[in-house]
Amino acid sequence: MQNYLITGANRGIGLELTRQLVTQGGALVFATCRAPERADNLNELARDNPGKVTVLQLDVNDESSIAAAVQAVSAAAASLDVLINNAGIFPKGDHASRGLGNLTSEALSELITTNAVSPLIVTQACRDLLQLAENPRVVMISSGLGSVQATRGGPYAYRMSKAAMNMAARVLAFDGAMAGITTITTHPGWVQTDMGGAGADITATDSAAGLLALISGLKSADNGRFFRYDGAELDW
Structure with missing residues (x-):
């Protein structure tokens, strides 16, 4: 039995990962x-699936909430095999309101905290449980928009937050290697969810299926790499 912890599991990709x-x-x-x-x-x-899903309260921006959730996992499981940092937010408003001339430090800080700082804090809180697993893996659900090689425009706050998440994952990969923890960053694709919108390229079903196939096949050599949901490697 593999033990998974998924943040943001109430909808979208997180819910579909849980379902699959x-x-x-x-x-x-x-x-x-x-x-x-x-x-x-x-x-x-x-x-509908007793003994297979445990729903826990976890606000990724509240360290006491994180600690309580990890404590609940520790009470129910001897170790944690996979942590999927999926919870995240997209800037509010239309395209113009997210661009240069309309930026605020408050909006930038909110996204960077939720999308980059919080996954790092969650991972830190789960570290001891992860180290008890035989093949522990940490998966950051990021975005291709976080790649500095992607030179097109886009929402500043979101791109900055995902780039910061990617850097956190790279450092985690270095620090976790000695403990046998494999950490990767993933781009789930442009997905038809509340965040991605109905006009996105792929369904949550296809994205989640690809991500789970990727996760199940991870090796220690994959530590610190950036993958698309279909297994293709991306530039940082």
Whole structure:
């Protein structure tokens, strides 16, 4: 039995990852979100699959909430095999409001905190449990927009936050290698979710399936690399 912790599991990619892990079998998923009482789809999935999904409250921007969730995992599982840092936000408003001339330090800070700082803090909190696993893996759900090689424009705050997340993952990969922890960064694709919109390229089903195939096949040599959901390697 593999133990997974997924942040932001109440909708979109996080919910679909949870659903597919349950369907595949062999996994206990600690599915976390900020407000479980409003996570109707996730709660239904847990009710229909007793012993396979545990729904936990975890606000990635609240360190006491993170600690409580990790404590709950520790009480239920001897180790943590896979941590998927999926929770994230996209800037509010239309394209113009996210561009130069309309930026605010508050909006920039909010995205960088949620999308880059918080996954690092969650990973830090899970480190001891990860080290107890035979083949521990940390997966950062980032974006191709976080690549500094991608020279097109885009929302400043989101691109900066994902670039910062990518750097955090690179440093985590270095620090975790001695403990046998494999850390990768992933681009899930432009996905048809609340964040990606209905006009996006791929479904959450296809994105999650690709990500899980990638995760299951990870080797220590993959530590510190940046992958697309279909396994193609991306430039930093």
